Amino acid sequence: MRILATGRICPDCPQVCIGLVTSREGLPVAFEVFDGNRTDVTTTEEMVLIMERKYGKANRIWVMDRGMISEKNIEFMQKRGARYLVGTPRSMLRKFEQELLGKDWEAVHPGVEVKICASPEGKDETFVLCRSEGRKDKEMALLNRFVAHLQTGLNKLKEQAEQGRLRDRQKADRRIGRLLERNSRAASLFDVIVTEIGAGKDRRLAVDIKKSEERYQWALQSGGSYILRTNWKEADPKTIWKRYIQLTEVEDAFRTEKHDLGIRPIYHQRQDRTQAHILVCFLSLAMWRTLQQWMKASGLGTAPRKLIEEMRDVKSLDVLLPAKDKTIRLRAVSTPSKELKVLLQRMKIFLPNRSKII
Incomplete structure (x- = not known):
């Protein structure tokens, strides 16, 4: 179970992958422990089967972010008659370009608007197009910063090539690759072509840099936008959006586990002790969230740590x-x-x- 988790957060450390199911209020319901090299999307089917085996096929809605979903998972849930509400890859926004530019948006929260859209494939699904001003400002600030860094680096490389200080084609390609990797958010906006000109001592490299204004304008139009996908027969986009936003309760539960309850690092080497450590943290989370609900009902906010410090x-x-x-x-x-x-x-x-x- 504790195996090398290649390509995840700490590639050189043994890890475990934990699947956590919570109620919409954020109260933990169940958890499952997976091998550390499992990607999130491969655990969805197993978690659904485990929950149905333990608690039956209740009238539940599976709410998951885009990292948990694939077309295979969607097909699996449809065959089981399960209801789902999931995030979608950003690439799907292209299919709703006209809806993005259109009107008829409905405000659901300060700075957040939504719109119901039909399935582009004509399936029995509903898509909810959402856009957030705050999210757009954040995304564009990050994008512009990466664009500036990438443009500066590419211009410097081009200048060195023109002055004859950079003559090695492979070295130039490696430097360009590193620049694009470091500034991956802006990499798709640039086309960089390196050609060799001249021969012998007069051989030089020519670096042609083109920034795609069309792609940049699309980034501006789609910034802060995301799409929700569901087979839930709910006509009100506001209700659908509010249900999806409750995923923040799950994210908060994971933050609590990681920081307040110290689920990591796990120092145990044996599988049974590792599972016991995770179980204790899960029970601690249940108590923590119960205390949060208790405090909320008493009008004391939702910060158990402050109350615990006072209670000392x-x-x-x-x-x-x-x-x-x-x-x-x-x-x-x-x-x-x-x-x-x-x-x-x-x-x-x-x-x-x-x-x-x-």
Whole structure:
């Protein structure tokens, strides 16, 4: 199970892949442990079968991001009669170019608009085109930064070729490859052609750089846009979008596991101990999310870490008093501060006012 996870986050470290299923409120329902070199998309069918075997074919909707989905997975879920709501690859935006430029958008959130679209293949599916101003600003800022870096690097290489300081064709190709790799977000916007001119001592390299304005304009038009795909018979795009956005609860659950609950690194070498470590973290996550829901219902936000830090001031002490027949155990609890007392009252937690024999 702990095997070399080639091509994933840490290629040189043994890893495990964890599949986590949560409710739409973010409460953990189930988890499964996979080999570390499994890509996310290969775990979808297995997770669906595991959930159906454990809990039956309930009237559930499988909400997954685009990293979990392939056409094979979609076909698998359709054959099982499962409902799904999934993200799609960015390349699919090309099929909805006219809808992107059109009107009839519906605001679902400040800065976010959606539009219902029919399936381009005529299938019994619904596509929801979404665009976010905040997401577009972020994407374009990143793109422009990479464009500037790539253009500067390519111009420098071209200048060196013109001055005769760069004559080796293979070296030039390698440098161009590294530049495109480092600035991959902007790589598709440029066409770079290297040719050899002259002969003998007069041999030079000519570097032709062309930036595709058509592709850049498409990046501007489609920036901040994404498409949701579903077979859920729901006509309101706002409802579909809100259900998909609940995936942020799953992402938050993974962040909590990684940072607050310390699921990694896993130092164990044996499979049973690795699984036990993950189980303890899963149970901790269930308690953490329950505390979040408790705090939310009490109007205290959703940051358990702050509450736990405040609760550290509460101490419990057991005093053993020898008596004739037996030893008496007396439990005393420290008096909380005024601020903490208010928090506890909001959560309807009442500490004992006096020592108690247990």
